[in-house]
Amino acid sequence: DARVTQTPRHKVTEMGQEVTMRCQPILGHNTVFWYRQTMMQGLELLAYFRNRAPLDDSGMPKDRFSAEMPDATLATLKIQPSEPRDSAVYFCASGRDLTDTQYFGPGTRLTVL
């Protein structure tokens, strides 16, 4: 059963530290989406890629967040420096194409102290 995997599942860090979250999309999927979920804002789209190229990152705070796809099997989301307001669950989703159904990973729960 093909699934999206995310690491780490949980991360606790201190304010100011760099955080890197990783996502392995389902093999053969060429689109990757990053979402963030908080109690206050719910699920929000941060950025997405197609064929490893970023298409839209307008949902991300530009000064501290960056998203990349070093290769077709790995997507990364970095926060530098992290702040307490970044505490959230970060989800990665992949699809066969932009218009296809999106399949979500289990998420990374980030706590910034």
Next chain:
Amino acid sequence: DAKTTQPPSMDCAEGRAANLPCNHSTISGNEYVYWYRQIHSQGPQYIIHGLKNNETNEMASLIITEDRKSSTLILPHATLRDTAVYYCIVRARGGADGLTFGKGTHLIIQP
């Protein structure tokens, strides 16, 4: 902003059919209705989607009204594991963007 309206919560007895409504009165002709659910502490899970015809798969059925302004997700025999937040999402056919999630319906299956 989400283009859909859902009741914030619903209860359903285990073994009964759970019928979750969704209003999408501003839906346009090229927009699909998608349903996802999120079980506590897990990632959203795709359930079903449709354009104008009713759809059924191994998880659920989707009934879309003829004017397409509303739809109902039906879980035919709800179990305790179906307790989750259910999201109804409108997405353009060929839409090359992410999903816009609203607040969804918290479905609680009662034993």
